[in-house]
Amino acid sequence: MSIKDNILYFDEQLRQSPCRLVAVSKTHPVEVIKEAYDAGHRLFGENKVQELVEKYALLPHDIAWHLIGHLQTNKVKYIAEFIDTIESVDSLKLLVEINKRAEMYGRTLPINCMLQISIADEETKYGMSCEEADALLQSVEYRSMEYVRITGVMGIATNTPHEGKLRQEFRQLRSCFMYLKEKFFVGNDDFREISMGMTSDWKIAVEEGSTMIRVGSGIFGARDYSKK
Ligand SMILES: *Cc1c(COP(=O)(O)O)cnc(C)c1O
Numbered sequence: 001m002s003i004k005d006n007i008l009y010f011d012e013q014l015r016q017s018p019c020r021l022v023a024v025s026k027t028h029p030v031e032v033i034k035e036a037y038d039a040g041h042r043l044f045g046e047n048k049v050q051e052l053v054e055k056y057a058l059l060p061h062d063i064a065w066h067l068i069g070h071l072q073t074n075k076v077k078y079i080a081e082f083i084d085t086i087e088s089v090d091s092l093k094l095l096v097e098i099n100k101r102a103e104m105y106g107r108t109l110p111i112n113c114m115l116q117i118s119i120a121d122e123e124t125k126y127g128m129s130c131e132e133a134d135a136l137l138q139s140v141e142y143r144s145m146e147y148v149r150i151t152g153v154m155g156i157a158t159n160t161p162h163e164g165k166l167r168q169e170f171r172q173l174r175s176c177f178m179y180l181k182e183k184f185f186v187g188n189d190d191f192r193e194i195s196m197g198m199t200s201d202w203k204i205a206v207e208e209g210s211t212m213i214r215v216g217s218g219i220f221g222a223r224d225y226s227k228k
Helices: 003-013 030-038 049-058 073-079 092-104 130-138 163-184 202-207
Strands: 020-024 043-046 064-067 085-089 111-116 148-154 193-195 212-215
Touching: 003 020, 003 030, 030 049, 043 049, 049 064, 049 073, 073 092, 085 092, 085 148, 092 111, 092 130, 092 148, 130 163, 148 163, 163 193, 163 202, 193 212, 202 212
Parallel strands: 020 043, 020 212, 043 064, 064 085, 085 111, 111 148, 148 193
Antiparallel strands: none
């Protein structure tokens, strides 16, 4: 299947669903991304700041870019001008910096931010507990921010073929979303995204209420890190 076919396949699969597709283009060159773009796709995800900045410069500017990888505070300045959504916000300190840089660039639209919640077994994976996300949203600092908009939560499940385990982790993320929604965002439609599901588990994630799946190899093929 070509990249275009893959995009059309996901369009078809998600047609009846509120879920959207983030095409994860990390490690793939701009020519390849252009194929997905030409098939009509406009929502792409990258996990590294430098790679994202390079690709942003070379591709049409009606693409909505999502940063999905860990973001260091000192790199926020490189993406603040153009980024649509930062899915990997994992601390108040980072959010403070994002707000500051968005203000400095005089953005007309706030930067959409999602709180990354750790749901997997692996301790190495970034993300906050739901309690930490709760504390962030209660903080005085967050409450005074004008240049960020919290649009939901994001999570990366354990890399496992066990469906029961995946469902349990996706449910954990969804309950965290519901808890935060009830507590901080009643009647506020900004907070509506649950970003979960990748190539191997997106169908299960959609069944468990995902509103945003992040698919890389399922669209662009396997990644060859040795070329980098
Ligand atoms: C790479 C990546 C994906 C996509 O992974 P695939 O298995 O290729 O679909 C999704 N989310 C995050 C955070 C990633 O880093």
